[in-house]
Amino acid sequence: MMTSANYELTISRLLNAPRSAVWQAWSDPKQLAKWWCPRPWTTEVRGFDLRPGGVFYTLMRGPDGDTSDNPGVFLEILPQERIVFTSSLLEGWRPATPWLAMTAIVTMEDEAKSTRYTARVLHKDEEDQRKHEEMGFHEGWGICIEQLGELALELALDTQVLRR
Amino acid sequence: MMTSANYELTISRLLNAPRSAVWQAWSDPKQLAKWWCPRPWTTEVRGFDLRPGGVFYTLMRGPDGDTSDNPGVFLEILPQERIVFTSSLLEGWRPATPWLAMTAIVTMEDEAKSTRYTARVLHKDEEDQRKHEEMGFHEGWGICIEQLGELALELALDTQVLRR
Numbered sequence: 531m532m533t534s535a536n537y538e539l540t541i542s543r544l545l546n547a548p549r550s551a552v553w554q555a556w557s558d559p560k561q562l563a564k565w566w567c568p569r570p571w572t573t574e575v576r577g578f579d580l581r582p583g584g585v586f587y588t589l590m591r592g593p594d595g596d597t598s599d600n601p602g603v604f605l606e607i608l609p610q611e612r613i614v615f616t617s618s619l620l621e622g623w624r625p626a627t628p629w630l631a632m633t634a635i636v637t638m639e640d641e642a643k644s645t646r647y648t649a650r651v652l653h654k655d656e657e658d659q660r661k662h663e664e665m666g667f668h669e670g671w672g673i674c675i676e677q678l679g680e681l682a683l684e685l686a687l688d689t690q691v692l693r694r
Numbered sequence: 695m696m697t698s699a700n701y702e703l704t705i706s707r708l709l710n711a712p713r714s715a716v717w718q719a720w721s722d723p724k725q726l727a728k729w730w731c732p733r734p735w736t737t738e739v740r741g742f743d744l745r746p747g748g749v750f751y752t753l754m755r756g757p758d759g760d761t762s763d764n765p766g767v768f769l770e771i772l773p774q775e776r777i778v779f780t781s782s783l784l785e786g787w788r789p790a791t792p793w794l795a796m797t798a799i800v801t802m803e804d805e806a807k808s809t810r811y812t813a814r815v816l817h818k819d820e821e822d823q824r825k826h827e828e829m830g831f832h833e834g835w836g837i838c839i840e841q842l843g844e845l846a847l848e849l850a851l852d853t854q855v856l857r858r
Contacts, residue, residue, distance in 0.1 A: 582770050606746050618782045618789045625782045625795035625818035633787040654789035
């Protein structure tokens with residue numbers, strides 16, 4: 531593993547869907563719940579207020595009853611371009627005591643007729659960066675981003691059908 | 695001490711200066727250094743980038759060589775209205791390991807011909823809230839805000855003199 535000044539893990543995928551559809555799948559909590567964690571885990575969106583200081587709270591449930599509780603807050607929103615959120619703060623920016631402190635900077639860019647989707651995840655130290663990587667960061671986030679791409683493509687096709 | 699859902703400490707003062715001058719004393723790091731900590735302590739502004747995700751880093755020095763090191767980041771900026779910053783994140787929103795996790799929400803409002811200046815400071819739990827209060831939150835922040843008011847009044851009078 532490479533370390534960096536930001537104790538950063540990065541993942542990037544080219545998604546076969548237009549940016550507007552990727553945005554739709556991210557910005558609507560009903561859609562987000564469909565791709566946010568690797569199936570067969572499911573996501574309950576407990577809070578979703580897409581503005582700086584607004585709550586972003588997901589609870590994930592595994593097939594064997596395991597759960598992952600992830601309260602957090604949105605920090606910056608640029609529609610169809612960038613979403614920043616962190617587990618280090620809660621709704622209204624109150625300091626949190628997260629089980630894993632991280633900030634994610636998600637970007638969406640046009641690339642050919644597809645969308646380049648990149649998530650940079652920043653940690654407070656090398657230990658947390660390593661812990662997150664060993665938990666399966668690349669595989670886990672990779673599966674979710676692929677699920678996002680599939681859903682975004684469906685949404686884009688639905689829109690095309692409706693427009694015909 | 696009252697506790698609240700936000701583990702919040704609040705301080706408010708009516709400053710005898712226009713909001714534009716209070717903003718000038720806050721938004722210019724050269725001016726901020728003059729009032730940021732109770733004299734005879736001094737402030738070195740090590741980083742000041744007034745935008746969401748921009749560094750806000752002060753180092754304070756006491757007359758006996760004591761120091762207080764306070765890296766952090768700005769979260770929201772509404773000119774002449776609101777400044778939000780936290781010690782829970784660093785420049786670029788990277789998670790931090792602060793000695794005291796807090797988020798401050800500073801607001802400035804017109805009140806008669808003066809400025810109502812309010813700082814709400816949020817903590818992660820009651821223990822941190824109490825620790826901050828016992829460190830002398832109300833006295834310390836109170837002195838600084840009064841220093842801010844005096845400087846803002848000077849800046850406002852200087853501007854008036856220049857305009858004559």
